[in-house]
Amino acid sequence: DVKVTQSSRYLVKRTGEKVFLECVQDMDHENMFWYRQDPGLGLRLIYFSYDVKMKEKGDIPEGYSVSREKKERFSLILESASTNQTSMYLCASSEGADQNYGYTFGSGTRLTVV
Amino acid sequence: AQKITQTQPGMFVQEKEAVTLDCTYDTSDPSYGLFWYKQPSSGEMIFLIYQGSYDQQNATEGRYSLNFQKARKSANLVISASQLGDSAMYFCAMRDAYNFNKFYFGSGTKLNVKP
Numbered sequence: 001d002v003k004v005t006q007s008s009r010y011l012v013k014r015t016g017e018k019v020f021l022e023c024v025q026d027m028d029h030e031n032m033f034w035y036r037q038d039p040g041l042g043l044r045l046i047y048f049s050y051d052v053k054m055k056e057k058g059d060i061p062e063g064y065s066v067s068r069e070k071k072e073r074f075s076l077i078l079e080s081a082s083t084n085q086t087s088m089y090l091c092a093s094s095e096g097a098d099q100n101y102g103y104t105f106g107s108g109t110r111l112t113v114v
Numbered sequence: 115a116q117k118i119t120q121t122q123p124g125m126f127v128q129e130k131e132a133v134t135l136d137c138t139y140d141t142s143d144p145s146y147g148l149f150w151y152k153q154p155s156s157g158e159m160i161f162l163i164y165q166g167s168y169d170q171q172n173a174t175e176g177r178y179s180l181n182f183q184k185a186r187k188s189a190n191l192v193i194s195a196s197q198l199g200d201s202a203m204y205f206c207a208m209r210d211a212y213n214f215n216k217f218y219f220g221s222g223t224k225l226n227v228k229p
Contacts, residue, residue, distance in 0.1 A: 035219075040123070041221060042120075042205060042222055043205065044219075058216075090157075090159065092159070102207070105151075106158065107158045110157075
């Protein structure tokens with residue numbers, strides 16, 4: 001069974017900490033994405049990547065950065081965590097050719113910044 | 115700009131009945147794709163159904179069907195014979211016309227199936 005795995009289901013971090021959220025996919029997908037999900041706002045795209053070492057800003061990149069050193073791994077970095085970054089973070093991947101099937105998502109990381 | 119609107123924050127349905135979840139979209143592009151995802155309490159987003167803008171027939175996948183009304187820019191999800199396991203958040207999404215790997219999501223509808 002194909003998988004997108006997010007390393008943590010729940011995280012609690014302090015304001016100002018540097019936070020790493022890890023995502024690994026085993027489908028050899030070219031494209032990977034980070035979204036945040038907030039009640040009433042749906043999913044908003046933070047960053048995405050088409051290839052190793054390639055990244056593009058999504059709709060809400062401020063306060064975040066990403067790293068993709070290997071095809072299967074896409075990391076989201078909160079440089080200095082703030083309380084307004086408390087949210088559910090969802091990683092997804094897709095194969096460009098499989099447009100009819102959309103994304104494959106991970107189970108999410110619920111981050112609380114205190 | 116592209117936009118997805120889901121106007122029903124929460125809905126209840128009796129087990130074994132059918133339910134329709136509303137979705138309207140806004141785009142000026144002739145080519146686009148529409149998707150529905152289910153998110154149970156476990157958090158994982160599960161792909162349900164896809165409709166292409168040029169598809170002549172409404173999409174169906176088992177108990178899920180998509181009522182696609184192009185002129186009204188609506189793509190409602192119909193779940194027939196609701197089951198308790200259908201209780202979840204449901205998101206409508208549209209694929210970006212120029213970037214096939216970029217999606218826009220609605221705010222979601224929380225469906226509760228009552229026994």
